[in-house]
Amino acid sequence: MPLVVVGSVALDxxxxxxxxxxxxxxxxxVYFSVAASxxxxxxxxxxxxxxxPAEHTQLLESRGINIEGLQIIExxxxxxxxxxxxxxxxxxxxxxxxxxxxxxxDPQLPEECRRSPFLFLANGSTTTQLKAIxxxxxxxxxxADTMDLWINTEREQLEAMxxxxxxxxxxxxxAKLLTGEENLVLAxxxxxxxxxRFVVVKKGEHGAMFFSQYETYVLPAFPTEQVVDxxxxxxxxxxxxxxxxxEQGNFEPxxxxxxxxxxxxxxxxxxxxxxxxxxxxxxxxxxxxxxEDYQQMLSF
Amino acid sequence: MPLVVVGSVALDxxxxxxxxxxxxxxxxxVYFSVAASxxxxxxxxxxxxxxxPAEHTQLLESRGINIEGLQIIExxxxxxxxxxxxxxxxxxxxxxxxxxxxxxxDPQLPEECRRSPFLFLANGSTTTQLKAIxxxxxxxxxxADTMDLWINTEREQLEAMxxxxxxxxxxxxxAKLLTGEENLVLAxxxxxxxxxRFVVVKKGEHGAMFFSQYETYVLPAFPTEQVVDxxxxxxxxxxxxxxxxxEQGNFEPxxxxxxxxxxxxxxxxxxxxxxxxxxxxxxxxxxxxxxEDYQQMLSF
Numbered sequence: 001m002p003l004v005v006v007g008s009v010a011l012d013x014x015x016x017x018x019x020x021x022x023x024x025x026x027x028x029x030v031y032f033s034v035a036a037s038x039x040x041x042x043x044x045x046x047x048x049x050x051x052x053p054a055e056h057t058q059l060l061e062s063r064g065i066n067i068e069g070l071q072i073i074e075x076x077x078x079x080x081x082x083x084x085x086x087x088x089x090x091x092x093x094x095x096x097x098x099x100x101x102x103x104x105x106d107p108q109l110p111e112e113c114r115r116s117p118f119l120f121l122a123n124g125s126t127t128t129q130l131k132a133i134x135x136x137x138x139x140x141x142x143x144a145d146t147m148d149l150w151i152n153t154e155r156e157q158l159e160a161m162x163x164x165x166x167x168x169x170x171x172x173x174x175a176k177l178l179t180g181e182e183n184l185v186l187a188x189x190x191x192x193x194x195x196x197r198f199v200v201v202k203k204g205e206h207g208a209m210f211f212s213q214y215e216t217y218v219l220p221a222f223p224t225e226q227v228v229d230x231x232x233x234x235x236x237x238x239x240x241x242x243x244x245x246x247e248q249g250n251f252e253p254x255x256x257x258x259x260x261x262x263x264x265x266x267x268x269x270x271x272x273x274x275x276x277x278x279x280x281x282x283x284x285x286x287x288x289x290x291x292e293d294y295q296q297m298l299s300f
Numbered sequence: 301m302p303l304v305v306v307g308s309v310a311l312d313x314x315x316x317x318x319x320x321x322x323x324x325x326x327x328x329x330v331y332f333s334v335a336a337s338x339x340x341x342x343x344x345x346x347x348x349x350x351x352x353p354a355e356h357t358q359l360l361e362s363r364g365i366n367i368e369g370l371q372i373i374e375x376x377x378x379x380x381x382x383x384x385x386x387x388x389x390x391x392x393x394x395x396x397x398x399x400x401x402x403x404x405x406d407p408q409l410p411e412e413c414r415r416s417p418f419l420f421l422a423n424g425s426t427t428t429q430l431k432a433i434x435x436x437x438x439x440x441x442x443x444a445d446t447m448d449l450w451i452n453t454e455r456e457q458l459e460a461m462x463x464x465x466x467x468x469x470x471x472x473x474x475a476k477l478l479t480g481e482e483n484l485v486l487a488x489x490x491x492x493x494x495x496x497r498f499v500v501v502k503k504g505e506h507g508a509m510f511f512s513q514y515e516t517y518v519l520p521a522f523p524t525e526q527v528v529d530x531x532x533x534x535x536x537x538x539x540x541x542x543x544x545x546x547e548q549g550n551f552e553p554x555x556x557x558x559x560x561x562x563x564x565x566x567x568x569x570x571x572x573x574x575x576x577x578x579x580x581x582x583x584x585x586x587x588x589x590x591x592e593d594y595q596q597m598l599s600f
């Protein structure tokens with residue numbers, strides 16, 4: 001089934017202890033789209049400036065991603081983010097943010113997007129996410145991501161949004177920030193009680209937790225020694241998860257758990273190189289092989 | 301098969317954000333023994349002073365733990381530790397340590413202990429651990445724990461010990477400290493290359509990782525909202541793991557993985573109350589039920 005993602009499209013500059021890359025393809029909706037494209041037809045809604053390189057458009061289209069909803073603002077500049085990872089490759093510092101065209105992003109969902117049954121609101125302002133929800137009259141499953149910035153600055157809108165969505169994806173520190181609860185199991189359920197039917201708490205190198213009224217579980221990350229650039233891991237996780245749900249066309253508990261596992265595995269490929277360099281060079285068969293290893297790892 | 305543990309026996313004072321306990325039963329060998337006692341006959345080797353309460357002896361004996369190797373030093377005092385847990389219940393601060401009789405602990409393994417095929421060197425000085433290894437002529441599987449203190453102060457002895465043991469159990473920050481490697485997968489294998497055939501890296505609320513020449517895997521912790529006192533979780537993990545290996549009488553790869561899982565589950569009970577209050581009140585059936593839930597959680 002079709003899957004729509006609304007979120008940021010970016011040119012990232014990434015510094016790691018070993019290497020640096022300037023103005024590479026990034027953004028929450030981009031990582032999400034490419035990850036999801038291994039499973040289902042994806043439509044990307046976002047905004048860029050006219051400095052947006054044509055090669056990035058080609059890359060997205062080569063993955064079958066529909067970009068009818070990608071606005072290109074004449075005379076505008078694309079959102080830029082610069083960050084530096086610490087030696088542990090988990091902690092990072094944001095060095096510079098230039099919102100540019102993203103500052104006034106007013107998502108306009110093409111008709112086909114509005115009718116899409118699966119909708120993901122990738123990281124972006126809650127106000128923008130709410131606008132996209134209003135337009136998505138055909139959505140049967142709406143899942144959103146959020147981050148500390150919006151928890152701190154748009155809390156009221158976020159609380160309103162939590163009552164309109166089916167699922168929320170956020171990381172561990174954000175779940176604690178949103179609820180004031182230090183125990184992650186309690187925090188996950190507290191977020192769920194704020195509205196969504198399910199909550200996914202991402203724990204980076206430690207995997208992800210799932211919370212619904214009837215279920216609490218955790219799946220570990222796939223252990224990898226090859227961590228080159230963690231940027232986009234969380235968005236890739238969401239893309240793999242939502243992509244699998246869209247492929248299966250349902251969001252039953254058993255489908256959701258397998259979707260979580262696919263999200264973890266797609267993210268494990270993303271971190272193996274800068275930008276999408278690793279993710280675009282895998283096949284569905286690579287994912288299936290890693291899934292076999294992962295299931296083997298978790299059986300005893 | 302019989303299992304011997306050499307390690308600390310303590311009276312702990314524990315402060316958590318919600319509650320405080322004074323002079324409660326603790327120590328690495330105690331948590332280990334009680335955890336392992338659900339699986340195999342355990343012999344404890346340690347030292348206490350004559351302030352050691354008789355009720356603690358009774359508790360250990362009620363679990364079938366042989367304490368022939370527990371030295372009671374007349375006129376001496378039992379090792380005491382005081383610590384405070386932070387709001388997140390993971391980070392802790394050591395407020396006071398009184399080594400007392402543990403300072404001069406010279407382990408004397410009774411004949412039965414020397415012949416035991418399974419030996420665990422719980423947390424204690426590397427020098428003490430080496431003395432126990434020398435006496436354990438019948439050991440076919442020797443596994444040790446260590447900690448930052450010994451990595452920093454007895455590195456030479458520790459490196460010598462790593463060449464004499466089959467397995468090492470340590471936590472994530474200690475694996476990084478020992479190897480200077482921030483990536484846990486690389487760190488785990490680097491420790492393994494220092495001698496032991498397998499290495500287990502404990503990650504607290506995030507579970508544990510296993511490393512051998514042919515295997516790298518991670519198992520998540522059992523998610524619990526009931527974290528009252530994390531003291532002894534790592535020692536209980538080791539006790540559950542070694543106890544299951546001793547019960548099965550082998551340390552094949554499939555047995556080791558299931559042993560890791562039992563370790564995780566025993567530890568998940570330990571943290572549910574202060575000291576051994578929860579752990580001594582479960583049955584093997586409680587463990588088996590949680591094992592079923594855990595395996596169910598990890599299957600998709």
